[in-house]
Amino acid sequence: MALILTVQVGLADNDKDLGQERFCSNTEAYAALLRRCANERNLVDGKRVHEHLRRYGYENETFLGNLLVQMYGKCSSIDDAALAFDSIRKKDLFSWNIMIAAFAENGCLDRAVAVFQLMEPARIKRNRGTFVAVLAAGLDLEQGKKIHDSVHSSGLERNEMVATALLSMYGACGSTDDARQVFEQVPKLDLVCWNAMITAYVQNDQGRGALEVFHRLEMEGVKCNEVTYLAALDACACLAVQSEGRSLHKRVSEAGLLLTSFKVANSLVNMYGKSGNLEAAEEIFESMPSRDISSWNVLMTVYGHNGLGDLAVDRFTESCLEGFEPDSITFLAVLQACSHAGLLDTGVELLVSIQEDWGIDPTQYHYLCVVDLLGRSGELVKAEALINNMPFEPEEGAWRSLLGGCRVNSDVGRGERATQRLLVMSEDSSPYVLMANIYASIRNFDLAERLRSVMADRNVKKQPGLSWIEVRGRIHTFAANDKLHARKEEIYAGLDRLFVELQREGYRPDTRVALYDVEEEKKVRMLLHHGEKLAIMFGLMSTPDGSPLFVLKNLRVCADCHAATKIIAKITKRKIVMRDASRFHHFENGKCSCCDYW
Template sequence: MTAVVNMYAKCRRIEEARRMFDRMPERDLVAWNAIVAGYAQNGMAERALEMVIRLQKDGRKPDSVTLVSALPACANVGSLKIGKTVHAFAMKAGFDSLVNVSTALVDMYSKRGAIETARLVFDSMRLKNVVSWNSMIDGYGQNGDAEEAWRLFEKMKRSSVKPNDITFLSVLSACGHSGLVQEGKKYFAGMKEDYGLEPNMDHYGCMVDLLGRAGRLHEAWDFIQKMPISPGISVYGAMLGACKIHKNVKLGEEAAQRLFELEPDEGGYHVLLANIYAAASMWEDVARVRTMMEKKGLQKTPGYSSIDLKNEMHTFYSGSTDHPQSQKIYTRLARLIDEIKAVGYVPDGDSLHDVEEDVKEQLLGTHSEKLAIAFGLINTTPGTSLQIRKNLRVCNDCHEATKFISQVTGREIIVRDMQRFHHFKNGQCSCGDYW
């Protein structure tokens, strides 16, 4: 029955896995671990942590497998306090000396933006396997420290642990986040030349992203044409994203057409193309793409931002007013906008098209990130850092505004969007305005 629970979970049929689990007349720790891992692997972090609590109430004692399953869930939900509690339990039980547990801790802290703590755990490990190195390297890349990522990679090459394809994926991603084009090209070439590793679709996607973000769009397109394998969604998706950043209509159309053929039901690519047209004031083409979306029944993914307070997640959508503290939030936000304007903030309405300037400012002022930040400022003491999660890419205006907010409030604000972490402090962002 445990094997069936595991099977359903891995097939992403988690409700059937849970029904099978509930039907079990007896449950050993292996069964509990299977359902914990199932929830975590299916993106249901809260449920995974709930099951960890329940298994202890059932008289079971978590083991290293439980912790390795639970720690990724801690990285994706709740405050860092939950992850630290699991860490403390691991230390008390002596599990922190195990490579898989320590590696999971490195990954958890990295994904919560606590990169310095992740490095402390990594450095304390007596034994490190390739997954340990990969987790730490990827953590630096996601948190905007590409130089430390490749320094650690060079250190790894001098160790007894041999890099694998995931290592190179992490290094290439780190280079892409920081615009280290020459370094990225060197590492990509070294995959096969030095280690005999064949690049896969994700590696090619990273290279297109690296070149595209740096504005080398024609070089990126030429790279795609010369790929020895048929380009996939990750490759063309990276190209389309780069075309939006650098407002290249022609190549954007080419990339979008390929994506429409590969994944016709994904509305996000249509939105990106429409935005490229709008930036070029090609309103007939904008209307054509929107009509295409309507006919296909495609919708734009709504953006939202979340912030954890006392182990309760508060989620905000742009312009939402359903939070119990909405009036206080909007009052604080209005005052905050005045404060940052006084030190140089100017609303960036380039992302909004065919809208009057006063309406643009009103729409930008109620973006979900700003609402979450205002809520955090109201409900935490001065000096407390704020951690925000955004399901989409942070927009240019919110990025600029958050830099000024960190300056006028003296707060560190950590924003994790769909691509990376942004650590805002004293008016600066860890990404160096390159993301």
């Protein structure tokens, strides 16, 4: 029955009175209003419409009941959404799907999965929308695999939409092998599937896999869009492969994306910055026709990772003067820059000003930057006090930062306290390794060895140190004492000759970082064959005299390699840029940009 109703709608955004009369069929009017409230996230008016529905007896109808669930979900009023769902007398498939989607979009994982599981006893046949909704709920890997089994049983595994949802789920869970298996089973890949596979690799710092899929996409003639380029640029940033990055730069310029997309320009700044090419990063930033606050954030992050804390602070001031209001990420970027540059007073002042001057609640990550800054500056008592007095329970990052400061300053007692905390919170190897380093630095090899034995007993595996360098478009990877490279004999012979030159320039191996109780001569050989030095030697052999070298390291560069690289840069008259797990080091003329603070 089509009744003629008068419905009032809130229009606060254009200062109109709430009372605009709408004469139309009730169903169409309510549907339009509910959709509008959902799109505008207008919960107040949405509830007023719901009250009308209740008054006139329409809240239990399937069509309008579904829209109520959807509206409450979009407005993040999840309990109201659940009540609206329960009130629908005859639920159809869309009812179930939007209820799952509402829970998923609002982070209610368990409730989304519970509704999904209820569909089977309710004899509701799931469709692709059901699976897309539940797979977006933030499942863990075990849950995701169970949903995948249901997808398989439903015969929808090869559907592009469902496959894309599976790819995204596996990527978020860190299982790129499972994602790739799904990807390869899709008979007709659309661009969204390609992008999801590339993004899954990028999310898990697997830049090589991402670029391999990107190249395959190109070979198959698939036209890229902005999302494709963003993911590919992030892969280049992960690997610091400038040759590939420059090629992408040219293509996005030709596509006009540099002039129309903040995100693409920002990604280029990030890519060049993570490749150690500050000049190119700054050039892209300065050439942007307009910027948003994220553009400034990226540039400040680039400066921070390169140890240019003063420049990051200057850019922060400049952005404020130009009328850009800083956000939480802005302060995180500039605090990290202060930490890498040792700007202790500035960092502490910024932490205080986040809330006092800008009204932003500092997060634990902001505090962690200052903990790290205090630790690096030798203020370990203050660093520990800050952890204990933070307005939230310290997470493992806080204790890891403190332990890192203890390693730099050989503070055994405080390091042991931080390690005890971390061993309760973390299952990775870093607490064991850092504490063993502290013991070894004070020549207590018995305790260092005992800690390594505990690691072995608990089956904790140390992440292997790897260094890599790009030469003529190909990436060459080296581990310590590596014997796998095709030119290994030339590399080791070159290192032996270089070692003699290093000694002439005053280099003395820092055997304190050789963490085993072995003869001094053996320690020297161990240090000489670190992956960083192997990569540098290969670069010297394989590139023209005077050309710069760019080396990446997945862990923190050791003190001996740092000292040796300064002298190598001087002897060879090369600029050597090294990106380790923490920051960049620019070596030139016997000096490093970090000023030995890292």
